[in-house]
Amino acid sequence: MTAGASTFREISAEVGYSGFALDRLSERRDDQAFIDSLRGQANARSLVVARDMPVLKSSGDALDPWFTLAQVAGLGPVRESVLLGRDPAGPVFASLLDDAASRVDEIPGEPGFMDRRVIVIPGRDELRIQDLRSLTLKGAFDRPTTALLGGAKSLLYWHARHRFCSCCGAPSTMAAGGWRRECSACKAAHFPRTDPVVIMLAHDGDRCLLGRQPRFPKGMYSALAGFLEPGETIEEAVRREIMEEAGVACGEVRFVASQPWPFPASLMIGCFARALSSEIVMDQAELEDARWFSRAEARAMFEGTHPEGFTAPQHLAIAHHLLKAWAMGGVDP
Numbered sequence: 001m002t003a004g005a006s007t008f009r010e011i012s013a014e015v016g017y018s019g020f021a022l023d024r025l026s027e028r029r030d031d032q033a034f035i036d037s038l039r040g041q042a043n044a045r046s047l048v049v050a051r052d053m054p055v056l057k058s059s060g061d062a063l064d065p066w067f068t069l070a071q072v073a074g075l076g077p078v079r080e081s082v083l084l085g086r087d088p089a090g091p092v093f094a095s096l097l098d099d100a101a102s103r104v105d106e107i108p109g110e111p112g113f114m115d116r117r118v119i120v121i122p123g124r125d126e127l128r129i130q131d132l133r134s135l136t137l138k139g140a141f142d143r144p145t146t147a148l149l150g151g152a153k154s155l156l157y158w159h160a161r162h163r164f165c166s167c168c169g170a171p172s173t174m175a176a177g178g179w180r181r182e183c184s185a186c187k188a189a190h191f192p193r194t195d196p197v198v199i200m201l202a203h204d205g206d207r208c209l210l211g212r213q214p215r216f217p218k219g220m221y222s223a224l225a226g227f228l229e230p231g232e233t234i235e236e237a238v239r240r241e242i243m244e245e246a247g248v249a250c251g252e253v254r255f256v257a258s259q260p261w262p263f264p265a266s267l268m269i270g271c272f273a274r275a276l277s278s279e280i281v282m283d284q285a286e287l288e289d290a291r292w293f294s295r296a297e298a299r300a301m302f303e304g305t306h307p308e309g310f311t312a313p314q315h316l317a318i319a320h321h322l323l324k325a326w327a328m329g330g331v332d333p
């Protein structure tokens, strides 16, 4: 090891939806002439979202999420077009199609992880519209593209559901390349929301606490999680959620990693929490089961060899990385 080299490992860089690699051009967002000039560039490209799913060009097994701005205009009415940033290949936008451009066929089935709706753009059979979670699970795109799709989805979700001023109720309009909405009636400015969620592995050194919700895939156990509330620190939210869901008291809380989570627009804040008690009193409205797992059990869950058939969360989820870091002893809990 060379002098000054670090063994620091940023787990956040390994989770799904991290790695947004654009220059966000945040200092130029209020320069409308600049944004218009970017839109006019021949190398400008855009991701496209219909309702809240990416629209993809499909050719054989290959999926391509990129459209020229002229191609976007040909898909139908565009509700909003936001500037995500720029990379060496050119300016990058994300476009939200008006709902009138697509049609939804609800597919009956059990509610679960995947969005089962079938969304089509009439007359455009060469396009595929598919939920981002299943695209990510099958590794459809590289990390930077997946991160851009996640960021675009979260930002456009906010625009689609914040069309009116929350102060006075008048319609609001997009500004700053899509990173603000403004109300012309009361002059209020509104900014895109990111909702913080704490997700944590409580452990007593030798065992960690995992739970499962009824909607999880069969046999899968995961870290407990919940929304951070106004007036709370991350540490307080972690201790409260573990107490509420499993009745386990915790002391020291350590941040491990974070993850942008575009379902619809959260930041997952991953932590370890030192358990001070071991009896589990489960919140049966939230969880179907909760139990302690040894490191050997956790490793078996990753390897598919757990004697009871229990499995770990999928690699795109931060819970996978929290559990793996603990199970492999890769970070000091």
Ligand SMILES: [Zn+2]
Pocket (backbone or CB within 6 Å): 165, 166, 167, 168, 169, 170, 183, 184, 185, 186, 187, 188
């Ligand atoms: Zn207003």
